[in-house]
Amino acid sequence: MNSIIIYGSQYGSTRRYAEKLSELTSIPAVSFKESPHISGQDTIIYMGGLYAGGVLGLSKTLRSISPQEIRRLFIVTVGLSDPSKPETTENVHKSLQKQLSSELFQHAKLFHLRGAMDYGELHLGHRTAMALLYQSLRRMPSEKWTEEDRALMDTYGKQVDFVDFEALEPVIRELNKESI
Numbered sequence: 001m002n003s004i005i006i007y008g009s010q011y012g013s014t015r016r017y018a019e020k021l022s023e024l025t026s027i028p029a030v031s032f033k034e035s036p037h038i039s040g041q042d043t044i045i046y047m048g049g050l051y052a053g054g055v056l057g058l059s060k061t062l063r064s065i066s067p068q069e070i071r072r073l074f075i076v077t078v079g080l081s082d083p084s085k086p087e088t089t090e091n092v093h094k095s096l097q098k099q100l101s102s103e104l105f106q107h108a109k110l111f112h113l114r115g116a117m118d119y120g121e122l123h124l125g126h127r128t129a130m131a132l133l134y135q136s137l138r139r140m141p142s143e144k145w146t147e148e149d150r151a152l153m154d155t156y157g158k159q160v161d162f163v164d165f166e167a168l169e170p171v172i173r174e175l176n177k178e179s180i
């Protein structure tokens, strides 16, 4: 059966996860920028970096697909906020609901992984956005910060790498389970 890993990655951490998953499962991985063919795929694993809550490339890639066309849809988000905190998962789910039709959202199996960030590598636009957010959060009592806000404040200006390939295990387990 046909399966594909499609990834949306600006700075490379999601690509690293996608390439590792591809190596471990022998499912080909391709960037969403290459506009891969998704019709006729039995299983789509979409992996995308989180940018202001949105999953990079997700809406563009899935906009023409209906749940009837794909048997299995996996969505794996990669962000700086800690996925072991329930608030992170809740927030990611809320923003996914805005990016997907309710049928696709119900159909998808969701996973959240932790990524990386190097402030030295950010494009000017991203660096400016982060600086503005940092300034506004600094003026706010920390009790009011969301989990994403906290992750931003903890890592601001630094080079951090939370990529952990073992976190792919639940994705692989689910892939194997469903293909039995």
Ligand SMILES: Cc1cc2nc3c(=O)[nH]c(=O)nc-3n(C[C@H](O)[C@H](O)[C@H](O)COP(=O)(O)O)c2cc1C
Pocket: 008, 009, 010, 011, 012, 013, 014, 015, 048, 049, 050, 051, 052, 053, 054, 078, 079, 080, 081, 114, 115, 116, 117, 122, 126, 129, 130, 148, 151
């Ligand atoms: C402008 C900007 C916005 C971001 N927004 C979020 C966010 O809303 N939630 C989050 O968890 N991480 C956020 N991040 C962190 C990225 O999701 C994280 O660095 C991720 O690993 C990037 O994936 P990539 O390296 O594949 O592009 C943001 C980073 C930047 C530069």
